[in-house]
Amino acid sequence: MSLKEYKKKRDFSKTPEPKGKEKKKKTKNQGKFIVQKHDASRLHYDFRLEINGVLKSWAIPKGPSMNPEEKHLAVATEDHPLEYLNFEGIIKEGYGKGAVIIWDRGTYKNLKDISMDKAYKKGDIKIELRGKKLKGGFALINSKFNGKKKNWILIKIKDKYAKKQDILKKDKSVKSGKTIKQIKKNENRKS
Ligand code: MN
Numbered sequence: 218m219s220l221k222e223y224k225k226k227r228d229f230s231k232t233p234e235p236k237g238k239e240k241k242k243k244t245k246n247q248g249k250f251i252v253q254k255h256d257a258s259r260l261h262y263d264f265r266l267e268i269n270g271v272l273k274s275w276a277i278p279k280g281p282s283m284n285p286e287e288k289h290l291a292v293a294t295e296d297h298p299l300e301y302l303n304f305e306g307i308i309k310e311g312y313g314k315g316a317v318i319i320w321d322r323g324t325y326k327n328l329k330d331i332s333m334d335k336a337y338k339k340g341d342i343k344i345e346l347r348g349k350k351l352k353g354g355f356a357l358i359n360s361k362f363n364g365k366k367k368n369w370i371l372i373k374i375k376d377k378y379a380k381k382q383d384i385l386k387k388d389k390s391v392k393s394g395k396t397i398k399q400i401k402k403n404e405n406r407k408s
Contacts, residue, residue, distance in 0.1 A: 220271060222295035226312045233306045234313075237298020240270035244333045250346060251302050251322040252281060254388070256397045257315035264291060264371065266325060266344070268333045271296040275369060281351055283373050283384045291357060291369040305392050307404050316397050316404075318390035323348035340369065349391045353378030 220239050229236045248267030255263055255276075262280040265272035275291035282289055305319045328343040329336050336342045340359030346352060354374030359366060373379050388396050395403070 220296055220298055223297055226295065228311055231311055232308055234304055234308065235298060235300035237300040240299055242270040244268045246327040247324055248333070249302055249322065250325045250348065252320045252351065253304070253317050254320040254397060255313065255315060255317050257313055262320060265297055265301065266333070267299060268337055270299070272299060272301055273337055275357070275371070277371060280385045281371060283378065283380050283382070285373045285375045285379050288370045288372050291371040293367040293369060305390060307400065316400050318395065318397055318400060319392040321348040321350040321391055328354060343374070350384055350387055
């Protein structure tokens, strides 16, 4: 668990993102999660789980789905600091340039009988999400991970929360109530 790569990619005199700090905290069977909608060079959703003092992170081009029949690619990216749980705004230049909103956040519960850290290393995560939009069981799978192969799959587990309607239509921030478009408009007014 390290924020080295996170810090290397960013110039904190220019980005509004938090510099953050690794926390010495062992995740037991629950933690926080967040999904940020990020209008970068390509729109994607950043899915992050608190594991042992950092946010393990994945970029999901198609976003999460509540439909168990849809398997969505989730590409592992660098660990982010826990301070990122509050980040919403516009990255004006540099790495990750674009607007970010907190699309969903809440807590998760580990559904496996091994630690989250071990589940991550095995590429076999099963969790229950308690967010405002995402609820119920989800699996994040990468049978060949070993810290290398970056392509995971995110799948909704069949349960009472599963549904076919497109959850991404709920496009407002759970923090500010604003869409990506509205955040950008606000920023333009300021400058
Ligand atoms: Mn991103």
